[in-house]
Amino acid sequence: MFSAGDIVAGLDSPVARDALRLSLETSLTALAVMVLVGTPIAYMLGTRDFPGKSVVVTAFELPLVLPPAVAGLGLLFAFGRRGLLGGELSALGLEIPFTRLAVVLAMTFVASPLYVRQAQSAFAAVDDDLLAAARTLGAGETRTFLRVAIPVAAQGLGAGAALGWARALGEFGATIIFAGSLQGVTQTAPIAIYIGFDSDPDAAFAVAAVLIAASALVLLSVKLLARGGARRFGPA
Amino acid sequence: MTRPLRGFALDVDLEAEGTVAIVGPSGAGKSSLLRLIAGLLRPSAGLVECGGERWFGDGADVPPERRRVGFVFQHYALFPHLSARANVAFGAEGRDVGPLLRRLGIDHLAAARPGTLSGGERQRVAVARALARRPRLMLLDEPLSALDPATRGAVAAELAGVLRETGLPALVVTHSFDEAASLSERVLVMERGQIVQDGPAGELLARPATAFVAEFAGMNRLTGVASGTKVLLDSGVEVRVADPAEGPVAVLVAPWEVSLSPAVPEGLSSLNHLEVTVRRVVPLGNRVRVALDGLTAEVTPESAARLELRPGVPVVASWKATASRTVPRA
Numbered sequence: 057m058f059s060a061g062d063i064v065a066g067l068d069s070p071v072a073r074d075a076l077r078l079s080l081e082t083s084l085t086a087l088a089v090m091v092l093v094g095t096p097i098a099y100m101l102g103t104r105d106f107p108g109k110s111v112v113v114t115a116f117e118l119p120l121v122l123p124p125a126v127a128g129l130g131l132l133f134a135f136g137r138r139g140l141l142g143g144e145l146s147a148l149g150l151e152i153p154f155t156r157l158a159v160v161l162a163m164t165f166v167a168s169p170l171y172v173r174q175a176q177s178a179f180a181a182v183d184d185d186l187l188a189a190a191r192t193l194g195a196g197e198t199r200t201f202l203r204v205a206i207p208v209a210a211q212g213l214g215a216g217a218a219l220g221w222a223r224a225l226g227e228f229g230a231t232i233i234f235a236g237s238l239q240g241v242t243q244t245a246p247i248a249i250y251i252g253f254d255s256d257p258d259a260a261f262a263v264a265a266v267l268i269a270a271s272a273l274v275l276l277s278v279k280l281l282a283r284g285g286a287r288r289f290g291p292a
Numbered sequence: 293m294t295r296p297l298r299g300f301a302l303d304v305d306l307e308a309e310g311t312v313a314i315v316g317p318s319g320a321g322k323s324s325l326l327r328l329i330a331g332l333l334r335p336s337a338g339l340v341e342c343g344g345e346r347w348f349g350d351g352a353d354v355p356p357e358r359r360r361v362g363f364v365f366q367h368y369a370l371f372p373h374l375s376a377r378a379n380v381a382f383g384a385e386g387r388d389v390g391p392l393l394r395r396l397g398i399d400h401l402a403a404a405r406p407g408t409l410s411g412g413e414r415q416r417v418a419v420a421r422a423l424a425r426r427p428r429l430m431l432l433d434e435p436l437s438a439l440d441p442a443t444r445g446a447v448a449a450e451l452a453g454v455l456r457e458t459g460l461p462a463l464v465v466t467h468s469f470d471e472a473a474s475l476s477e478r479v480l481v482m483e484r485g486q487i488v489q490d491g492p493a494g495e496l497l498a499r500p501a502t503a504f505v506a507e508f509a510g511m512n513r514l515t516g517v518a519s520g521t522k523v524l525l526d527s528g529v530e531v532r533v534a535d536p537a538e539g540p541v542a543v544l545v546a547p548w549e550v551s552l553s554p555a556v557p558e559g560l561s562s563l564n565h566l567e568v569t570v571r572r573v574v575p576l577g578n579r580v581r582v583a584l585d586g587l588t589a590e591v592t593p594e595s596a597a598r599l600e601l602r603p604g605v606p607v608v609a610s611w612k613a614t615a616s617r618t619v620p621r622a
Contacts, residue, residue: 188369
């Protein structure tokens with residue numbers, strides 16, 4: 057059995073610390089990318105109808121059901137040196153696979169559908185008349201989105217971001233194939249657990265304990281957000 | 293302007309000055325009309341102009357945010373995340389909204405969130421928010437329907453006053469005759485996307501153009517088949533009417549044109565008679581409303597007492613042929 061002391065000792069190992077720092081930084085970067093890019097997309101999907109919408113929605117949801125290892129192969133196929141965009145990227149001096157950027161890309165690819173789906177339904181639940189009212193009050197599309205749609209959908213967006221971040225933090229399969237396992241560069245916390253399970257069990261269990269705490273925190277904040285949402289605006 | 297709707301097309305030609313009440317059965321296109329003017333819906337063809345400015349038509353299509361309309365939504369659509377003051381200030385382009393809050397008597401609610409306000413308070417915030425935009429036209433979609441019936445009358449009078457003060461043209465959609473009459477001199481009736489009547493409220497009562505207008509104004513509507521000035525009612529009784537017609541019709545009679553007596557009066561052949569039973573007796577101020585089988589009469593309290601009207605009592609309802617109107621029925 058492991059005691060609290062073992063966990064603290066395990067966290068002393070450079071492998072554990074590097075992995076946790078890397079995971080925190082890359083997952084937060086991935087979160088920023090999915091929120092910045094995913095929110096306007098989710099708004100379009102949630103509030104507008106256009107031909108081919110279901111095709112677009114399906115394409116966005118594909119990474120949700122794709123086995124992560126397949127997603128990793130797909131990313132290699134797209135961004136690898138001999139991949140679809142490999143030539144263009146090397147011409148720009150960019151090499152993505154087995155870098156920190158690859159970790160962020162893998163996380164974003166796998167986790168963003170979770171956020172976009174949640175955000176889309178949060179926007180779809182916003183009363184159309186609120187958006188129409190903003191327009192008649194002189195707000196263009198952008199101001200309506202920023203000042204009405206986002207604040208009104210805030211809880212749903214927050215819950216989606218929490219779930220997306222947790223998924224990014226736990227990303228394993230796509231990352232290990234597309235980014236590898238280089239300590240301090242691409243060895244994220246879940247990968248460090250897998251590697252350390254043989255070589256350094258103390259570090260592995262310490263990292264696992266931190267991930268458990270983080271997951272519990274995310275779940276708790278999602279529940280609190282959902283409850284706060286019901287209370288925040290009072291009766292309609 | 294024209295816009296296809298489910299089952300029919302909205303086709304309206306309207307010029308407005310002052311307050312105009314728009315009434316009609318649900319699905320008549322009243323809300324669509326307001327949304328077309330505000331730019332929230334796009335007509336397939338037509339012209340929308342305000343104060344000489346082209347908003348839609350001949351290649352123009354001004355987006356809603358540049359049309360300067362004050363729109364009051366049916367459920368007010370107040371922003372739930374903003375205080376009453378911030379709601380009003382949303383479209384005010386930085387102008388001080390204090391005077392407007394005071395004018396509508398909501399300055400003490402400035403810090404409150406819409407979720408904590410009563411229906412009447414929310415309505416005033418919505419009207420203030422629309423006015424803060426400095427609109428050139430007010431569009432109000434059933435502004436009273438979310439209120440409880442007890443306060444509706446007072447709020448209607450207040451709203452009529454506020455709209456009159458602004459001097460702005462206003463289109464107000466409503467679904468009750470009393471509301472329409474208290475909000476505006478001019479009442480416009482829409483049915484299936486068309487304007488079927490447009491005139492003072494009193495004219496709707498005196499000369500309803502369709503069966504809906506009559507019913508809406510509280511008139512009796514008896515269905516039957518006409519042959520000249522005689523109509524054989526569905527109940528089997530034949531009545532005389534002033535306007536000759538052929539085929540299926542509705543005979544319209546105002547409740548105050550219907551008199552009640554204990555038996556068929558003799559020697560008055562110009563009268564129509566129906567033998568009916570009293571169902572309900574409701575005093576309404578200085579009148580008594582008597583619900584009969586398929587018919588409503590309004591009599592004085594004195595005659596109600598003299599006839600000993602109460603549920604179950606058989607009476608004869610009579611009216612002059614000249615007091616009725618005949619409209620064709622689909």
